[in-house]
Amino acid sequence: MxxxxxxxxxxxxxxxxxxxxxxxxxxxxxxxxYALESLEVVLIAAAFDQDVSLAFLDDGVYxxxxxxxxxxxxxxxxxxxxxxxxxxxxxxLYVEKESMEARGLKESDFIVPMKIxxxxxMAGLMQSQDVVLSx
Amino acid sequence: MPITVAGKTxxxxxxxxxxxxxxxxxxxAKEMAKVxxxxxxxxxxxxxxxxxxxxxxxxxAPAVRVLTKAIGKKLGPDKGNSKYLYELFPYGPAKQACKxxxxxxxxxxV
Numbered sequence: 001m002x003x004x005x006x007x008x009x010x011x012x013x014x015x016x017x018x019x020x021x022x023x024x025x026x027x028x029x030x031x032x033x034y035a036l037e038s039l040e041v042v043l044i045a046a047a048f049d050q051d052v053s054l055a056f057l058d059d060g061v062y063x064x065x066x067x068x069x070x071x072x073x074x075x076x077x078x079x080x081x082x083x084x085x086x087x088x089x090x091x092x093l094y095v096e097k098e099s100m101e102a103r104g105l106k107e108s109d110f111i112v113p114m115k116i117x118x119x120x121x122m123a124g125l126m127q128s129q130d131v132v133l134s135x
Numbered sequence: 136m137p138i139t140v141a142g143k144t145x146x147x148x149x150x151x152x153x154x155x156x157x158x159x160x161x162x163x164a165k166e167m168a169k170v171x172x173x174x175x176x177x178x179x180x181x182x183x184x185x186x187x188x189x190x191x192x193x194x195x196a197p198a199v200r201v202l203t204k205a206i207g208k209k210l211g212p213d214k215g216n217s218k219y220l221y222e223l224f225p226y227g228p229a230k231q232a233c234k235x236x237x238x239x240x241x242x243x244x245v
Binding site: 040043044046047077078080081083084088 | 192193197201242
């Protein structure tokens with residue numbers, strides 16, 4: 001306690017601390033709003049210059065496959081936006097190997113370069129984060 | 136608030152962004168700028184055209200930080216800085232230039 005703060009405990013100054021954020025994406029790109037909302041949060045939060053990673057698991061791997069055509073369901077194809085992430089300095093993108101293989105996908109099917117990691121390694125990645133946001 | 140260009144009424148949202156992106160043409164941009172008392176120079180068009188290309192490629196309007204960096208890459212450091220871009224677009228380069236480019240308001244930090 002100090003005189004200057006009138007006896008109120010001030011929080012430690014954390015303005016310079018970079019936290020590790022992981023955005024976990026588990027749902028198919030269309031049909032629910034989760035994938036698009038996650039991407040928007042990522043783009044907005046990019047302004048805070050944190051250490052950001054994105055992970056794609058389960059049907060979430062479909063968010064980042066090439067050649068999405070959405071005309072038939074009358075929604076915007078936002079998959080090209082994943083290619084803009086590099087410009088936002090978000091370059092750590094992970095796909096879970098088991099989810100990818102279960103859907104008959106391979107590394108060359110993705111719209112941007114992805115790091116393919118197994119479930120075990122994915123668990124470790126999640127463990128190492130300060131903040132995990134699940135969509 | 137709709138705007139009128141060459142006798143045609145064009146719908147915009149409450150902040151003046153086009154409701155329908157396909158309504159855009161250069162005359163629309165000029166008319167929007169006129170409302171803001173802004174005379175579009177070659178330097179303005181450089182940024183507007185850049186934004187339209189960016190949107191075509193990535194389907195989003197870039198945040199101002201990303202725009203500044205990308206402009207610097209394409210047009211050189213004397214144009215890729217906040218001072219230059221704010222002088223061209225005093226209401227905020229991403230916000231104002233996106234409006235004239237017929238794009239939606241950028242997501243996040245503008």
